[in-house]
Amino acid sequence: MTTDTTTKDTTPGAAAPGETVLDARGVTMRFGGLTAVRGVDLTVGAGEIVGLIGPNGAGKTTFFNCLTGLYVPTEGEVRYKGNVLPPKSFKVTAAGIARTFQNIRLFANMTVLENVLVGRHTRTKEGFWSAVLRGPGFHKAEKASRDRAMELLAFVGLDHKAEHLARNLPYGEQRKLEIARALASEPGLLLLDEPTAGMNPQETRTTEELVFAIRDMGIAVLVIEHDMRFIFNLCDRVAVLVQGEKLIEGDSATVQGDERVVAAYLGEPFENAPGAEEAAEVEAAEAHAEPTTDAAPGKENDR
Numbered sequence: 001m002t003t004d005t006t007t008k009d010t011t012p013g014a015a016a017p018g019e020t021v022l023d024a025r026g027v028t029m030r031f032g033g034l035t036a037v038r039g040v041d042l043t044v045g046a047g048e049i050v051g052l053i054g055p056n057g058a059g060k061t062t063f064f065n066c067l068t069g070l071y072v073p074t075e076g077e078v079r080y081k082g083n084v085l086p087p088k089s090f091k092v093t094a095a096g097i098a099r100t101f102q103n104i105r106l107f108a109n110m111t112v113l114e115n116v117l118v119g120r121h122t123r124t125k126e127g128f129w130s131a132v133l134r135g136p137g138f139h140k141a142e143k144a145s146r147d148r149a150m151e152l153l154a155f156v157g158l159d160h161k162a163e164h165l166a167r168n169l170p171y172g173e174q175r176k177l178e179i180a181r182a183l184a185s186e187p188g189l190l191l192l193d194e195p196t197a198g199m200n201p202q203e204t205r206t207t208e209e210l211v212f213a214i215r216d217m218g219i220a221v222l223v224i225e226h227d228m229r230f231i232f233n234l235c236d237r238v239a240v241l242v243q244g245e246k247l248i249e250g251d252s253a254t255v256q257g258d259e260r261v262v263a264a265y266l267g268e269p270f271e272n273a274p275g276a277e278e279a280a281e282v283e284a285a286e287a288h289a290e291p292t293t294d295a296a297p298g299k300e301n302d303r
C-alpha cells in the first residue's frame with residue numbers, strides 16, 4: 001500500500017453499523033423575537049438516509065445552519081460521532097459534515113474541476129511553503145487531489161464537463177456539482193438542502209440514484225426536499241418540521257398516513273405512494289366526520 005501524502009484522511013471512517021452519526025438535541029434558534037427552530041431532536045445513524053420536510057418557513061434550512069456551524073444554536077447541542085460540533089463552518093466540514101445549499105453557492109467563474117478542488121481544501125495538508133515552492137511534494141499532492149476530484153465528477157456524471165465554467169452549466173448540473181464539491185471534503189454525513197429544486201423528472205431520478213450510491217459509500221445523508229415522491233422513495237426515516245417544531249418522525253408510511261402532516265403540509269397523498277392508501281382512508285373517514293384544512297406545500301418564498 002502506498003502512503004498518500006496529499007490527504008490527512010480521505011476516509012474519515014465509514015461509521016460502524018448502528019453508530020449514531022448525528023445527534024441533535026433540543027436545538028433552538030431564535031432571531032430576535034422569532035423562534036425559527038424550537039427544541040428539535042434529530043438523530044441520523046450510520047447507513048441512514050433521513051428526510052426533513054415541512055412547509056416554507058418551517059425552519060428546515062435554519063436547522064441545517066445549526067448543524068454546520070453557520071449558526072450557533074441559541075439552545076441545545078449538536079454532536080457528530082459523539083463530539084460536540086465546533087462553532088465554525090470550516091471546522092465542522094473538517095470534522096466530517098458537508099452540505100449543499102438551497103441557493104446554489106458555486107464559484108461561477110471557476111471551472112467545474114476547480115470548484116471540486118476547492119471542496120478538497122480541508123483534506124489537503126500541503127501548507128503555504130509547499131504551495132509557494134512547488135516542490136515534488138506539492139506536485140504529487142496536486143495530482144492526487146485532481147485525480148480524486150475527477151473521480152467525484154465521474155461519480156456525479158460531470159467528468160466530461162470538468163473544464164467548463166460552473167456558470168455555464170444548466171441548473172440541474174450545478175446542483176450535482178455542489179454534491180461533488182461537498183463529497184470532496186470526504187464527509188461522514190452529507191446534508192442536502194433541496195437537491196432536486198429546479199430539476200426535471202429525469203434529473204430528479206438520477207439524483208435519487210446518486211443519493212442511494214452516496215449512502216452505499218458509507219456516508220449518512222440528511223435531506224430537505226419539497227418533492228414528496230423523492231423523499232418517500234428515498235428515506236429510511238422522515239421528520240416533519242412545522243413552525244420550527246418537530247411534528248412527527250417515522251418511516252414513509254407512518255408520516256404520510258399521519259393526519260396532522262396531511263393537514264399541515266402534504267395535502268393529497270400522491271398516487272401509489274407508500275402509505276397513500278392508508279392516508280386516503282383516513283381522509284375519507286375524516287370527510288364524513290368534519291371538513292379538514294387542506295394546505296398543500298407552497299414554494300412562494302423559496303430562497
Ligand SMILES: Nc1ncnc2c1ncn2[C@@H]1O[C@H](COP(=O)(O)OP(=O)(O)OP(=O)(O)O)[C@@H](O)[C@H]1O
Nearest residue numbers: 031036055056057058059060061062063301302303
Ligand atoms: N438569518 C435570519 N434572520 C432572521 N430570520 C431568519 C433568518 N434565517 C431564517 N429566518 C426566518 O426563520 C424562519 C425559518 O426559515 P427557514 O429558511 O429555515 O425555513 P425553511 O423551512 O428552510 O423554508 P423553505 O422551505 O422556504 O426553504 C423564517 O421565518 C425565516 O424568515
Ligand SMILES: [Mg+2]
Nearest residue numbers: 060061062102
Ligand atoms: Mg429552506
